[in-house]
Amino acid sequence: MTPADPDRVIAAARAWLGTPYHDQASLRGVGCDCLGLARGVCREVVGPEPFPIPPYSRDWGEIGPREVLADGARRMMIEVPPSEAGPGALILFRMRPRAIAKHVGILTGPGSFLHAYERLGVIEEPLTPSWRRRIAFAFLFPQR
Numbered sequence: 001m002t003p004a005d006p007d008r009v010i011a012a013a014r015a016w017l018g019t020p021y022h023d024q025a026s027l028r029g030v031g032c033d034c035l036g037l038a039r040g041v042c043r044e045v046v047g048p049e050p051f052p053i054p055p056y057s058r059d060w061g062e063i064g065p066r067e068v069l070a071d072g073a074r075r076m077m078i079e080v081p082p083s084e085a086g087p088g089a090l091i092l093f094r095m096r097p098r099a100i101a102k103h104v105g106i107l108t109g110p111g112s113f114l115h116a117y118e119r120l121g122v123i124e125e126p127l128t129p130s131w132r133r134r135i136a137f138a139f140l141f142p143q144r
Contacts, residue, residue: 001078001142004045006088009141012044013106013114019122034104034116045141069101070137077139085138092137101136
């Protein structure tokens with residue numbers, strides 16, 4: 001697989017800025033959660049979703065033997081080490097130690113990312129040390 005143009009990924013992601021937060025939704029300008037944002041960007045950059053997304057829990061402290069988000073991303077994206085992820089990469093965050101990765105963002109620069117956050121909707125903010133240390137996985141969107 002060849003990676004998609006990072007500028008195209010970032011432009012698609014920024015088009016979602018201001019979209020209200022809505023759990024398990026993925027409709028630009030209407031509502032999305034963090035995964036819904038990633039799904040919408042993927043639809044624009046890559047094409048139709050290749051498989052249905054099952055319902056998922058909002059529990060950021062969830063633990064378990066499988067990294068469900070990472071496993072799903074591996075089916076359709078290019079995995080890279082988090083230390084090598086650059087602008088346009090999808091990043092998965094582990095919000096609590098030993099919990100599975102349950103939050104998703106898209107890098108927009110070396111020190112910034114875009115994500116959907118409850119009560120705030122889709123925002124772009126600095127990738128602070130607190131956010132950076134939570135990154136568990138990184139993936140590149142493939143070219144259409």
